[in-house]
Amino acid sequence: MTHLNSALHRDWQNNGYLKIPTFFSTEEVKDLQTWVSEISSWEPTEDKWMHHYESTPEGARLSRSENFVPYHTDMKNTVTSGKVLGVVSELMAESAVLYKEKINYKYPGGGGYVAHQDAPAYEFVDYHITCLISVDSATPESGCLYFSPGRHKEGFIALDEKGCVAPETALKMEWIAVPTAPGDILLFGSYIPHKSPPNRSNESRRIIYLTYNAKSQGDWRERYYADKRQAFSQYANDGSKRNKQISKIAHFQGKVISHE
Ligand SMILES: O=C(O)CCC(=O)C(=O)O
Incomplete structure:
Protein backbone atom coordinates (compact mmCIF):
# COMPACT_ATOMS: atom_id res chain seq x y z
CA MET A 1 0.00 0.00 0.00
CA THR A 2 1.29 3.49 -0.82
CA HIS A 3 0.61 6.51 1.39
CA LEU A 4 2.15 9.28 -0.70
CA ASN A 5 1.55 10.64 -4.19
CA SER A 6 4.33 11.92 -6.43
CA ALA A 7 3.82 15.57 -5.35
CA LEU A 8 4.42 14.57 -1.70
CA HIS A 9 7.50 12.55 -2.68
CA ARG A 10 8.79 15.64 -4.49
CA PHE A 23 -2.85 10.87 9.56
CA PHE A 24 -4.54 9.60 12.73
CA SER A 25 -8.32 9.78 13.24
CA THR A 26 -9.96 11.48 16.22
CA GLU A 27 -10.48 8.07 17.84
CA GLU A 28 -6.82 7.12 17.30
CA VAL A 29 -5.70 10.46 18.75
CA LYS A 30 -7.72 9.75 21.91
CA ASP A 31 -5.90 6.42 22.27
CA LEU A 32 -2.51 8.06 21.71
CA GLN A 33 -3.31 10.72 24.33
CA THR A 34 -4.33 8.02 26.81
CA TRP A 35 -1.17 5.99 26.17
CA VAL A 36 1.07 9.04 26.55
CA SER A 37 -0.63 9.83 29.88
CA GLU A 38 -0.15 6.22 30.99
CA ILE A 39 3.55 6.23 30.13
CA SER A 55 12.36 22.74 36.06
CA THR A 56 9.39 24.84 34.84
CA PRO A 57 7.49 27.75 36.43
CA GLU A 58 5.01 25.09 37.64
CA GLY A 59 7.76 23.04 39.28
CA ALA A 60 9.52 19.85 38.15
CA ARG A 61 7.84 18.36 35.07
CA LEU A 62 8.69 15.57 32.68
CA SER A 63 10.55 16.84 29.65
CA ARG A 64 11.05 13.48 27.98
CA SER A 65 10.28 9.74 28.29
CA GLU A 66 12.02 7.17 26.15
CA ASN A 67 12.50 3.41 25.72
CA PHE A 68 8.82 2.75 26.47
CA VAL A 69 7.85 0.64 23.44
CA PRO A 70 8.77 -2.77 24.95
CA TYR A 71 6.56 -2.03 27.97
CA HIS A 72 3.39 -0.73 26.26
CA THR A 73 1.70 -3.25 23.94
CA ASP A 74 -0.67 -0.83 22.18
CA MET A 75 2.09 1.66 21.52
CA LYS A 76 4.34 -1.16 20.34
CA ASN A 77 1.74 -2.40 17.83
CA THR A 78 1.15 1.11 16.52
CA VAL A 79 4.80 1.99 15.96
CA THR A 80 6.30 -1.31 14.82
CA SER A 81 3.63 -2.28 12.28
CA GLY A 82 0.80 -0.66 10.31
CA LYS A 83 0.66 2.75 8.69
CA VAL A 84 3.51 4.51 10.52
CA LEU A 85 5.99 1.79 9.58
CA GLY A 86 4.41 1.78 6.10
CA MET A 92 13.16 4.91 2.80
CA ALA A 93 12.31 2.90 -0.34
CA GLU A 94 12.89 -0.22 1.76
CA SER A 95 11.62 -1.81 4.98
CA ALA A 96 12.34 0.22 8.10
CA VAL A 97 12.91 -0.85 11.70
CA LEU A 98 12.44 1.20 14.89
CA TYR A 99 15.73 2.71 16.10
CA LYS A 100 14.45 4.71 19.09
CA GLU A 101 11.34 6.41 20.46
CA LYS A 102 10.60 9.30 22.76
CA ILE A 103 7.87 11.60 24.01
CA ASN A 104 8.83 15.25 24.40
CA TYR A 105 6.24 16.81 26.71
CA LYS A 106 7.13 20.50 26.64
CA TYR A 107 4.66 21.48 29.36
CA PRO A 108 4.02 25.24 29.86
CA GLY A 109 7.39 26.87 30.43
CA GLY A 110 9.20 23.78 29.09
CA GLY A 111 12.49 24.41 27.28
CA GLY A 112 13.13 24.66 23.54
CA TYR A 113 15.88 23.18 21.39
CA VAL A 114 18.63 25.08 19.54
CA ALA A 115 19.23 24.47 15.84
CA HIS A 116 20.62 21.01 15.26
CA GLN A 117 20.63 17.96 13.04
CA ASP A 118 19.80 14.62 14.63
CA ALA A 119 22.52 12.62 12.88
CA PRO A 120 25.34 13.48 15.37
CA ALA A 121 23.25 11.99 18.22
CA TYR A 122 22.08 8.91 16.33
CA GLU A 123 25.05 6.58 16.21
CA PHE A 124 25.67 3.17 14.60
CA VAL A 125 23.69 3.90 11.40
CA ASP A 126 24.23 6.94 9.18
CA TYR A 127 20.66 7.74 8.12
CA HIS A 128 17.34 7.81 9.95
CA ILE A 129 13.81 9.02 9.35
CA THR A 130 11.75 10.30 12.27
CA CYS A 131 7.96 10.30 12.34
CA LEU A 132 6.67 12.97 14.72
CA ILE A 133 3.10 12.41 15.93
CA SER A 134 1.38 15.49 17.28
CA VAL A 135 -0.51 14.40 20.41
CA ASP A 136 -1.44 17.97 21.38
CA SER A 137 -1.38 20.91 19.04
CA ALA A 138 2.01 22.51 18.50
CA THR A 139 2.14 26.18 17.50
CA PRO A 140 4.94 28.77 17.42
CA GLU A 141 3.68 29.88 20.87
CA SER A 142 3.63 26.38 22.38
CA GLY A 143 6.93 25.33 20.78
CA CYS A 144 6.35 23.69 17.38
CA LEU A 145 9.27 22.67 15.18
CA TYR A 146 11.00 24.98 12.70
CA PHE A 147 12.90 23.55 9.74
CA SER A 148 15.43 24.95 7.31
CA PRO A 149 14.04 23.66 4.00
CA GLY A 150 16.39 21.95 1.56
CA ARG A 151 19.38 22.01 3.91
CA HIS A 152 19.30 18.23 4.43
CA LYS A 153 21.46 17.81 1.33
CA GLU A 154 24.59 19.37 2.83
CA GLY A 155 25.83 16.76 5.32
CA PHE A 156 26.79 18.21 8.71
CA ILE A 157 26.28 21.99 8.86
CA ALA A 158 28.63 24.04 11.05
CA LEU A 159 28.75 21.35 13.73
CA ASP A 160 29.90 23.01 16.97
CA GLU A 161 31.30 21.59 20.24
CA LYS A 162 27.74 20.98 21.48
CA GLY A 163 26.98 18.80 18.45
CA CYS A 164 24.57 21.49 17.17
CA VAL A 165 24.55 23.97 14.28
CA ALA A 166 26.86 26.84 15.31
CA PRO A 167 24.63 29.77 16.45
CA GLU A 168 26.17 32.28 14.03
CA THR A 169 25.36 29.96 11.10
CA ALA A 170 21.87 29.17 12.44
CA LEU A 171 21.11 32.91 12.64
CA LYS A 172 21.64 33.30 8.90
CA MET A 173 19.54 30.31 7.87
CA GLU A 174 15.94 30.39 6.67
CA TRP A 175 13.53 28.85 9.22
CA ILE A 176 9.94 27.81 8.53
CA ALA A 177 7.52 27.10 11.40
CA VAL A 178 5.59 23.85 10.93
CA PRO A 179 2.64 23.87 13.35
CA THR A 180 0.83 20.56 13.84
CA ALA A 181 -2.61 19.59 15.15
CA PRO A 182 -3.41 16.40 17.11
CA GLY A 183 -3.25 13.47 14.68
CA ASP A 184 -0.92 15.17 12.18
CA ILE A 185 2.43 13.54 11.48
CA LEU A 186 5.63 15.23 10.40
CA LEU A 187 8.36 13.14 8.78
CA PHE A 188 11.97 14.31 8.68
CA GLY A 189 15.39 12.85 7.98
CA SER A 190 18.35 12.95 10.35
CA TYR A 191 20.23 15.66 8.39
CA ILE A 192 17.48 18.30 8.19
CA PRO A 193 18.32 21.19 10.55
CA HIS A 194 15.51 21.96 12.99
CA LYS A 195 14.88 23.81 16.23
CA SER A 196 11.97 24.76 18.48
CA PRO A 197 11.18 27.55 20.96
CA PRO A 198 10.11 27.05 24.58
CA ASN A 199 6.43 26.62 25.40
CA ARG A 200 5.16 30.13 26.12
CA SER A 201 1.50 29.04 26.16
CA ASN A 202 -0.61 27.62 28.99
CA GLU A 203 -1.21 24.32 27.16
CA SER A 216 19.02 -3.77 5.88
CA GLN A 217 21.34 -1.77 8.21
CA SER A 233 25.58 7.13 34.18
CA GLN A 234 29.10 8.25 33.28
CA TYR A 235 28.01 11.93 33.00
CA ALA A 236 26.36 11.63 36.45
CA ASN A 237 29.53 10.28 38.03
CA ASP A 238 32.17 12.46 36.41
CA GLY A 239 30.53 15.73 37.51
CA SER A 240 30.25 16.56 33.81
CA LYS A 241 28.04 19.37 32.54
CA ARG A 242 26.72 16.80 30.08
CA ASN A 243 24.47 15.56 32.89
CA LYS A 244 22.38 18.67 32.11
CA GLN A 245 21.68 17.39 28.58
CA ILE A 246 18.92 14.99 27.60
CA SER A 247 20.77 13.67 24.58
CA LYS A 248 24.38 13.10 23.62
CA ILE A 249 24.18 16.52 21.94
CA ALA A 250 23.59 19.69 23.98
CA HIS A 251 20.54 20.97 22.08
CA PHE A 252 18.01 21.15 24.93
CA GLN A 253 17.57 24.61 26.47
CA GLY A 254 15.42 23.63 29.46
CA LYS A 255 16.81 23.28 33.00
CA VAL A 256 17.38 19.55 33.45
CA ILE A 257 16.77 18.33 37.01
CA SER A 258 17.23 14.57 36.74
CA HIS A 259 17.26 11.47 34.56
CA GLU A 260 15.48 8.43 35.99
O1 LIG B 1 10.32 18.56 20.80
C1 LIG B 1 10.91 19.54 20.35
O2 LIG B 1 10.51 20.70 20.51
C2 LIG B 1 12.14 19.39 19.50
C3 LIG B 1 12.83 18.11 19.78
C4 LIG B 1 14.08 17.83 19.03
O3 LIG B 1 14.42 18.46 18.06
C5 LIG B 1 14.88 16.70 19.51
O4 LIG B 1 14.49 16.06 20.52
O5 LIG B 1 15.93 16.43 18.88
Missing part, protein backbone atom coordinates in the same frame (compact mmCIF):
# COMPACT_ATOMS: atom_id res chain seq x y z
CA ASP A 11 8.17 17.84 -1.41
CA TRP A 12 10.06 15.31 0.71
CA GLN A 13 13.02 15.32 -1.68
CA ASN A 14 13.08 19.12 -1.97
CA ASN A 15 12.43 20.16 1.62
CA GLY A 16 13.74 17.25 3.72
CA TYR A 17 10.52 17.14 5.75
CA LEU A 18 6.88 16.38 5.07
CA LYS A 19 3.73 17.06 7.07
CA ILE A 20 0.72 14.79 6.61
CA PRO A 21 -2.35 16.32 8.29
CA THR A 22 -4.88 14.04 10.09
CA SER A 40 4.07 9.58 31.82
CA SER A 41 2.65 8.17 35.05
CA TRP A 42 5.01 5.18 35.20
CA GLU A 43 7.34 5.19 38.20
CA PRO A 44 11.00 5.81 37.40
CA THR A 45 13.07 2.63 36.90
CA GLU A 46 16.76 1.89 36.66
CA ASP A 47 16.65 -0.56 33.80
CA LYS A 48 13.51 -0.09 31.70
CA TRP A 49 12.02 3.18 30.41
CA MET A 50 13.77 6.49 31.06
CA HIS A 51 12.15 9.71 32.29
CA HIS A 52 13.94 13.08 32.17
CA TYR A 53 12.68 16.00 34.30
CA GLU A 54 13.10 19.75 33.87
CA VAL A 87 4.87 5.48 5.38
CA VAL A 88 8.43 5.56 6.76
CA SER A 89 9.37 2.46 4.72
CA GLU A 90 7.90 4.12 1.64
CA LEU A 91 10.15 7.17 2.13
CA SER A 204 0.91 21.17 27.09
CA ARG A 205 2.62 20.37 23.79
CA ARG A 206 3.17 16.61 23.86
CA ILE A 207 4.76 15.02 20.81
CA ILE A 208 5.83 11.43 20.09
CA TYR A 209 9.00 10.97 18.04
CA LEU A 210 9.56 7.59 16.36
CA THR A 211 12.92 7.18 14.67
CA TYR A 212 13.60 4.41 12.15
CA ASN A 213 16.51 3.14 10.10
CA ALA A 214 16.62 0.87 7.05
CA LYS A 215 16.17 -2.73 8.18
CA GLY A 218 20.40 -3.88 11.21
CA ASP A 219 18.36 -3.53 14.41
CA TRP A 220 20.23 -1.14 16.75
CA ARG A 221 17.47 -0.21 19.19
CA GLU A 222 18.71 -2.16 22.23
CA ARG A 223 22.29 -1.13 21.61
CA TYR A 224 21.23 2.52 21.31
CA TYR A 225 19.54 2.51 24.73
CA ALA A 226 22.28 0.47 26.42
CA ASP A 227 24.80 2.98 25.13
CA LYS A 228 22.69 5.98 26.20
CA ARG A 229 22.19 4.59 29.71
CA GLN A 230 25.89 3.91 30.03
CA ALA A 231 26.81 7.41 28.78
CA PHE A 232 24.38 9.12 31.18
Whole structure:
Protein backbone atom coordinates (compact mmCIF):
# COMPACT_ATOMS: atom_id res chain seq x y z
CA MET A 1 0.00 0.00 0.00
CA THR A 2 1.29 3.49 -0.82
CA HIS A 3 0.61 6.51 1.39
CA LEU A 4 2.15 9.28 -0.70
CA ASN A 5 1.55 10.64 -4.19
CA SER A 6 4.33 11.92 -6.43
CA ALA A 7 3.82 15.57 -5.35
CA LEU A 8 4.42 14.57 -1.70
CA HIS A 9 7.50 12.55 -2.68
CA ARG A 10 8.79 15.64 -4.49
CA ASP A 11 8.17 17.84 -1.41
CA TRP A 12 10.06 15.31 0.71
CA GLN A 13 13.02 15.32 -1.68
CA ASN A 14 13.08 19.12 -1.97
CA ASN A 15 12.43 20.16 1.62
CA GLY A 16 13.74 17.25 3.72
CA TYR A 17 10.52 17.14 5.75
CA LEU A 18 6.88 16.38 5.07
CA LYS A 19 3.73 17.06 7.07
CA ILE A 20 0.72 14.79 6.61
CA PRO A 21 -2.35 16.32 8.29
CA THR A 22 -4.88 14.04 10.09
CA PHE A 23 -2.85 10.87 9.56
CA PHE A 24 -4.54 9.60 12.73
CA SER A 25 -8.32 9.78 13.24
CA THR A 26 -9.96 11.48 16.22
CA GLU A 27 -10.48 8.07 17.84
CA GLU A 28 -6.82 7.12 17.30
CA VAL A 29 -5.70 10.46 18.75
CA LYS A 30 -7.72 9.75 21.91
CA ASP A 31 -5.90 6.42 22.27
CA LEU A 32 -2.51 8.06 21.71
CA GLN A 33 -3.31 10.72 24.33
CA THR A 34 -4.33 8.02 26.81
CA TRP A 35 -1.17 5.99 26.17
CA VAL A 36 1.07 9.04 26.55
CA SER A 37 -0.63 9.83 29.88
CA GLU A 38 -0.15 6.22 30.99
CA ILE A 39 3.55 6.23 30.13
CA SER A 40 4.07 9.58 31.82
CA SER A 41 2.65 8.17 35.05
CA TRP A 42 5.01 5.18 35.20
CA GLU A 43 7.34 5.19 38.20
CA PRO A 44 11.00 5.81 37.40
CA THR A 45 13.07 2.63 36.90
CA GLU A 46 16.76 1.89 36.66
CA ASP A 47 16.65 -0.56 33.80
CA LYS A 48 13.51 -0.09 31.70
CA TRP A 49 12.02 3.18 30.41
CA MET A 50 13.77 6.49 31.06
CA HIS A 51 12.15 9.71 32.29
CA HIS A 52 13.94 13.08 32.17
CA TYR A 53 12.68 16.00 34.30
CA GLU A 54 13.10 19.75 33.87
CA SER A 55 12.36 22.74 36.06
CA THR A 56 9.39 24.84 34.84
CA PRO A 57 7.49 27.75 36.43
CA GLU A 58 5.01 25.09 37.64
CA GLY A 59 7.76 23.04 39.28
CA ALA A 60 9.52 19.85 38.15
CA ARG A 61 7.84 18.36 35.07
CA LEU A 62 8.69 15.57 32.68
CA SER A 63 10.55 16.84 29.65
CA ARG A 64 11.05 13.48 27.98
CA SER A 65 10.28 9.74 28.29
CA GLU A 66 12.02 7.17 26.15
CA ASN A 67 12.50 3.41 25.72
CA PHE A 68 8.82 2.75 26.47
CA VAL A 69 7.85 0.64 23.44
CA PRO A 70 8.77 -2.77 24.95
CA TYR A 71 6.56 -2.03 27.97
CA HIS A 72 3.39 -0.73 26.26
CA THR A 73 1.70 -3.25 23.94
CA ASP A 74 -0.67 -0.83 22.18
CA MET A 75 2.09 1.66 21.52
CA LYS A 76 4.34 -1.16 20.34
CA ASN A 77 1.74 -2.40 17.83
CA THR A 78 1.15 1.11 16.52
CA VAL A 79 4.80 1.99 15.96
CA THR A 80 6.30 -1.31 14.82
CA SER A 81 3.63 -2.28 12.28
CA GLY A 82 0.80 -0.66 10.31
CA LYS A 83 0.66 2.75 8.69
CA VAL A 84 3.51 4.51 10.52
CA LEU A 85 5.99 1.79 9.58
CA GLY A 86 4.41 1.78 6.10
CA VAL A 87 4.87 5.48 5.38
CA VAL A 88 8.43 5.56 6.76
CA SER A 89 9.37 2.46 4.72
CA GLU A 90 7.90 4.12 1.64
CA LEU A 91 10.15 7.17 2.13
CA MET A 92 13.16 4.91 2.80
CA ALA A 93 12.31 2.90 -0.34
CA GLU A 94 12.89 -0.22 1.76
CA SER A 95 11.62 -1.81 4.98
CA ALA A 96 12.34 0.22 8.10
CA VAL A 97 12.91 -0.85 11.70
CA LEU A 98 12.44 1.20 14.89
CA TYR A 99 15.73 2.71 16.10
CA LYS A 100 14.45 4.71 19.09
CA GLU A 101 11.34 6.41 20.46
CA LYS A 102 10.60 9.30 22.76
CA ILE A 103 7.87 11.60 24.01
CA ASN A 104 8.83 15.25 24.40
CA TYR A 105 6.24 16.81 26.71
CA LYS A 106 7.13 20.50 26.64
CA TYR A 107 4.66 21.48 29.36
CA PRO A 108 4.02 25.24 29.86
CA GLY A 109 7.39 26.87 30.43
CA GLY A 110 9.20 23.78 29.09
CA GLY A 111 12.49 24.41 27.28
CA GLY A 112 13.13 24.66 23.54
CA TYR A 113 15.88 23.18 21.39
CA VAL A 114 18.63 25.08 19.54
CA ALA A 115 19.23 24.47 15.84
CA HIS A 116 20.62 21.01 15.26
CA GLN A 117 20.63 17.96 13.04
CA ASP A 118 19.80 14.62 14.63
CA ALA A 119 22.52 12.62 12.88
CA PRO A 120 25.34 13.48 15.37
CA ALA A 121 23.25 11.99 18.22
CA TYR A 122 22.08 8.91 16.33
CA GLU A 123 25.05 6.58 16.21
CA PHE A 124 25.67 3.17 14.60
CA VAL A 125 23.69 3.90 11.40
CA ASP A 126 24.23 6.94 9.18
CA TYR A 127 20.66 7.74 8.12
CA HIS A 128 17.34 7.81 9.95
CA ILE A 129 13.81 9.02 9.35
CA THR A 130 11.75 10.30 12.27
CA CYS A 131 7.96 10.30 12.34
CA LEU A 132 6.67 12.97 14.72
CA ILE A 133 3.10 12.41 15.93
CA SER A 134 1.38 15.49 17.28
CA VAL A 135 -0.51 14.40 20.41
CA ASP A 136 -1.44 17.97 21.38
CA SER A 137 -1.38 20.91 19.04
CA ALA A 138 2.01 22.51 18.50
CA THR A 139 2.14 26.18 17.50
CA PRO A 140 4.94 28.77 17.42
CA GLU A 141 3.68 29.88 20.87
CA SER A 142 3.63 26.38 22.38
CA GLY A 143 6.93 25.33 20.78
CA CYS A 144 6.35 23.69 17.38
CA LEU A 145 9.27 22.67 15.18
CA TYR A 146 11.00 24.98 12.70
CA PHE A 147 12.90 23.55 9.74
CA SER A 148 15.43 24.95 7.31
CA PRO A 149 14.04 23.66 4.00
CA GLY A 150 16.39 21.95 1.56
CA ARG A 151 19.38 22.01 3.91
CA HIS A 152 19.30 18.23 4.43
CA LYS A 153 21.46 17.81 1.33
CA GLU A 154 24.59 19.37 2.83
CA GLY A 155 25.83 16.76 5.32
CA PHE A 156 26.79 18.21 8.71
CA ILE A 157 26.28 21.99 8.86
CA ALA A 158 28.63 24.04 11.05
CA LEU A 159 28.75 21.35 13.73
CA ASP A 160 29.90 23.01 16.97
CA GLU A 161 31.30 21.59 20.24
CA LYS A 162 27.74 20.98 21.48
CA GLY A 163 26.98 18.80 18.45
CA CYS A 164 24.57 21.49 17.17
CA VAL A 165 24.55 23.97 14.28
CA ALA A 166 26.86 26.84 15.31
CA PRO A 167 24.63 29.77 16.45
CA GLU A 168 26.17 32.28 14.03
CA THR A 169 25.36 29.96 11.10
CA ALA A 170 21.87 29.17 12.44
CA LEU A 171 21.11 32.91 12.64
CA LYS A 172 21.64 33.30 8.90
CA MET A 173 19.54 30.31 7.87
CA GLU A 174 15.94 30.39 6.67
CA TRP A 175 13.53 28.85 9.22
CA ILE A 176 9.94 27.81 8.53
CA ALA A 177 7.52 27.10 11.40
CA VAL A 178 5.59 23.85 10.93
CA PRO A 179 2.64 23.87 13.35
CA THR A 180 0.83 20.56 13.84
CA ALA A 181 -2.61 19.59 15.15
CA PRO A 182 -3.41 16.40 17.11
CA GLY A 183 -3.25 13.47 14.68
CA ASP A 184 -0.92 15.17 12.18
CA ILE A 185 2.43 13.54 11.48
CA LEU A 186 5.63 15.23 10.40
CA LEU A 187 8.36 13.14 8.78
CA PHE A 188 11.97 14.31 8.68
CA GLY A 189 15.39 12.85 7.98
CA SER A 190 18.35 12.95 10.35
CA TYR A 191 20.23 15.66 8.39
CA ILE A 192 17.48 18.30 8.19
CA PRO A 193 18.32 21.19 10.55
CA HIS A 194 15.51 21.96 12.99
CA LYS A 195 14.88 23.81 16.23
CA SER A 196 11.97 24.76 18.48
CA PRO A 197 11.18 27.55 20.96
CA PRO A 198 10.11 27.05 24.58
CA ASN A 199 6.43 26.62 25.40
CA ARG A 200 5.16 30.13 26.12
CA SER A 201 1.50 29.04 26.16
CA ASN A 202 -0.61 27.62 28.99
CA GLU A 203 -1.21 24.32 27.16
CA SER A 204 0.91 21.17 27.09
CA ARG A 205 2.62 20.37 23.79
CA ARG A 206 3.17 16.61 23.86
CA ILE A 207 4.76 15.02 20.81
CA ILE A 208 5.83 11.43 20.09
CA TYR A 209 9.00 10.97 18.04
CA LEU A 210 9.56 7.59 16.36
CA THR A 211 12.92 7.18 14.67
CA TYR A 212 13.60 4.41 12.15
CA ASN A 213 16.51 3.14 10.10
CA ALA A 214 16.62 0.87 7.05
CA LYS A 215 16.17 -2.73 8.18
CA SER A 216 19.02 -3.77 5.88
CA GLN A 217 21.34 -1.77 8.21
CA GLY A 218 20.40 -3.88 11.21
CA ASP A 219 18.36 -3.53 14.41
CA TRP A 220 20.23 -1.14 16.75
CA ARG A 221 17.47 -0.21 19.19
CA GLU A 222 18.71 -2.16 22.23
CA ARG A 223 22.29 -1.13 21.61
CA TYR A 224 21.23 2.52 21.31
CA TYR A 225 19.54 2.51 24.73
CA ALA A 226 22.28 0.47 26.42
CA ASP A 227 24.80 2.98 25.13
CA LYS A 228 22.69 5.98 26.20
CA ARG A 229 22.19 4.59 29.71
CA GLN A 230 25.89 3.91 30.03
CA ALA A 231 26.81 7.41 28.78
CA PHE A 232 24.38 9.12 31.18
CA SER A 233 25.58 7.13 34.18
CA GLN A 234 29.10 8.25 33.28
CA TYR A 235 28.01 11.93 33.00
CA ALA A 236 26.36 11.63 36.45
CA ASN A 237 29.53 10.28 38.03
CA ASP A 238 32.17 12.46 36.41
CA GLY A 239 30.53 15.73 37.51
CA SER A 240 30.25 16.56 33.81
CA LYS A 241 28.04 19.37 32.54
CA ARG A 242 26.72 16.80 30.08
CA ASN A 243 24.47 15.56 32.89
CA LYS A 244 22.38 18.67 32.11
CA GLN A 245 21.68 17.39 28.58
CA ILE A 246 18.92 14.99 27.60
CA SER A 247 20.77 13.67 24.58
CA LYS A 248 24.38 13.10 23.62
CA ILE A 249 24.18 16.52 21.94
CA ALA A 250 23.59 19.69 23.98
CA HIS A 251 20.54 20.97 22.08
CA PHE A 252 18.01 21.15 24.93
CA GLN A 253 17.57 24.61 26.47
CA GLY A 254 15.42 23.63 29.46
CA LYS A 255 16.81 23.28 33.00
CA VAL A 256 17.38 19.55 33.45
CA ILE A 257 16.77 18.33 37.01
CA SER A 258 17.23 14.57 36.74
CA HIS A 259 17.26 11.47 34.56
CA GLU A 260 15.48 8.43 35.99
O1 LIG B 1 10.32 18.56 20.80
C1 LIG B 1 10.91 19.54 20.35
O2 LIG B 1 10.51 20.70 20.51
C2 LIG B 1 12.14 19.39 19.50
C3 LIG B 1 12.83 18.11 19.78
C4 LIG B 1 14.08 17.83 19.03
O3 LIG B 1 14.42 18.46 18.06
C5 LIG B 1 14.88 16.70 19.51
O4 LIG B 1 14.49 16.06 20.52
O5 LIG B 1 15.93 16.43 18.88
